[in-house]
Amino acid sequence: MAVATSDSILARSLITDRRSTNFGLKNEVCRGKVVPCRAGGKVKGKGKGRVEVKAAVQIGGLEEVKKAKEEMGLDVVSEEELREKGFLGMRKTKLVCTIGPACCSPQDLEKLALGGMNVARLNMCHNTRDWHRDVIKKINQLNEEKGFCVSVMIDTEGSQIHVLDHGAPSSVKAEEGSTWLFTAQKLEGSPPFTIQANYEGFSEGIEVGDELVIDGGMASFQVIEKVGNDLRCKCTDSGLFLPRAKFSFWRNGKLVARNSELPTLSKKDWADIEFGVSEGVDFIALSFVNDADPVRQLKNYLYMRSSRSTRVLAKVESLESLQKLKEIVEASDGIMVARGDLGVEIPYEQIPTVQEEITHVCREMNKPVIVASQLLESMIEYPTPTRAEVISYSSRCYYWYLLIKETS
Numbered sequence: 343m344a345v346a347t348s349d350s351i352l353a354r355s356l357i358t359d360r361r362s363t364n365f366g367l368k369n370e371v372c373r374g375k376v377v378p379c380r381a382g383g384k385v386k387g388k389g390k391g392r393v394e395v396k397a398a399v400q401i402g403g404l405e406e407v408k409k410a411k412e413e414m415g416l417d418v419v420s421e422e423e424l425r426e427k428g429f430l431g432m433r434k435t436k437l438v439c440t441i442g443p444a445c446c447s448p449q450d451l452e453k454l455a456l457g458g459m460n461v462a463r464l465n466m467c468h469n470t471r472d473w474h475r476d477v478i479k480k481i482n483q484l485n486e487e488k489g490f491c492v493s494v495m496i497d498t499e500g501s502q503i504h505v506l507d508h509g510a511p512s513s514v515k516a517e518e519g520s521t522w523l524f525t526a527q528k529l530e531g532s533p534p535f536t537i538q539a540n541y542e543g544f545s546e547g548i549e550v551g552d553e554l555v556i557d558g559g560m561a562s563f564q565v566i567e568k569v570g571n572d573l574r575c576k577c578t579d580s581g582l583f584l585p586r587a588k589f590s591f592w593r594n595g596k597l598v599a600r601n602s603e604l605p606t607l608s609k610k611d612w613a614d615i616e617f618g619v620s621e622g623v624d625f626i627a628l629s630f631v632n633d634a635d636p637v638r639q640l641k642n643y644l645y646m647r648s649s650r651s652t653r654v655l656a657k658v659e660s661l662e663s664l665q666k667l668k669e670i671v672e673a674s675d676g677i678m679v680a681r682g683d684l685g686v687e688i689p690y691e692q693i694p695t696v697q698e699e700i701t702h703v704c705r706e707m708n709k710p711v712i713v714a715s716q717l718l719e720s721m722i723e724y725p726t727p728t729r730a731e732v733i734s735y736s737s738r739c740y741y742w743y744l745l746i747k748e749t750s
């Protein structure tokens with residue numbers, strides 16, 4: 343993915359190596375000049391990397407963009423078009439960027455817009471509404487003053503069983519053979535070998551012998567004792583607890599579905615939606631949609647609130663949502679394949695097939711598909727993506743791509 347600078351076009355599928363000077367493009371075909379450029383903001387986390395793009399192909403106006411599309415099969419967009427049409431522009435691939443503390447200044451937002459951001463995503467499970475309001479204001483300003491056309495998406499928190507923020511700066515390590523208490527009790531500080539869950543009923547129906555998997559495989563435990571509502575577990579595969587790490591329980595190789603018992607739209611989600619409507623956001627992405635009902639409910643609500651132009655996207659991130667895929671796609675304006683959470687409920691090796699299946703259903707119903715999570719994950723640390731990451735975007739599926747930790 344190369345990012346547009348002034349008078350340049352975005353050539354999405356061309357990520358260059360630092361040493362490369364010309365993408366291997368024939369000058370007579372594109373008549374473009376490869377220029378170094380920097381775009382994007384500082385990345386959160388280790389803070390070393392930058393979302394930075396190495397080069398852009400400078401090609402003049404719309405005519406040349408058209409030529410690049412037709413003759414070279416590139417999915418490109420001119421800066422002019424980015425400014426005027428945003429996600430309604432001709433480039434079929436769209437870029438959705440999560441806005442977090444690492445990229446929320448007006449300068450960072452402008453760099454992202456210049457780099458091809460079509461939609462700015464605000465994840466409502468982080469930060470305050472005032473913080474989100476401020477970002478929306480900056481995006482509106484960017485659009486009004488600099489002529490961009492960046493849309494805004496809010497993403498609801500939804501309900502999911504996860505580790506409470508354990509207070510440690512980054513992660514807590516569990517060693518194989520160590521014993522841990524998983525509890526929903528509110529505890530002072532972070533007692534050793536104790537993990538707090540966010541949901542009181544997290545252990546209901548769980549039996550001794552069940553497997554508890556953290557973040558789809560980051561670490562595994564076996565339940566060795568039930569102590570009231572708490573679970574004493576032995577670590578069977580060492581690994582890390584990251585803040586908000588997700589739980590899944592397994593019995594005889596099958597998922598014990600727990601998240602599906604929680605509501606898709608909590609009180610907080612409705613309050614966030616109300617906030618989004620009053621701020622005039624363009625998209626609402628609904629987390630943990632298990633069937634079409636919450637999507638229909640939200641669409642009815644938007645209709646009543648005269649916010650018909652706000653689009654509802656359903657996040658497919660659970661087994662249940664896969665079982666009800668067609669009705670969910672039908673009810674929604676688009677789908678997000680939330681690969682991060684999907685990887686907690688289905689084995690990693692099934693994700694490619696599932697992504698393809700979801701895409702197929704969406705294509706048949708003419709609905710856009712957003713692919714989320716770990717797209718350019720290596721760029722959280724490093725300035726260039728891996729070859730494998732580059733290759734995974736060379737298909738002509740024309741997805742919308744959602745960058746999360748890479749930008750936020």
Ligand SMILES: Nc1ncnc2c1ncn2[C@@H]1O[C@H](COP(=O)(O)OP(=O)(O)O)[C@@H](O)[C@H]1O
Nearest residue numbers: 386440441442443465467468469586746747750
């Ligand atoms: N608005 C925000 N405020 C603070 N941190 C944020 C914000 N948005 C994203 N982040 C950071 O980026 C990370 C990835 O974002 P995201 O995937 O949207 O959240 P999560 O993985 O927690 O569901 C978060 O864990 C958080 O550290």
Ligand SMILES: C=C(OP(=O)(O)O)C(=O)O
Nearest residue numbers: 680681682683684714715
């Ligand atoms: C986008 C995702 O969800 P979130 O960041 O809201 O956890 C995901 O799970 O891939």
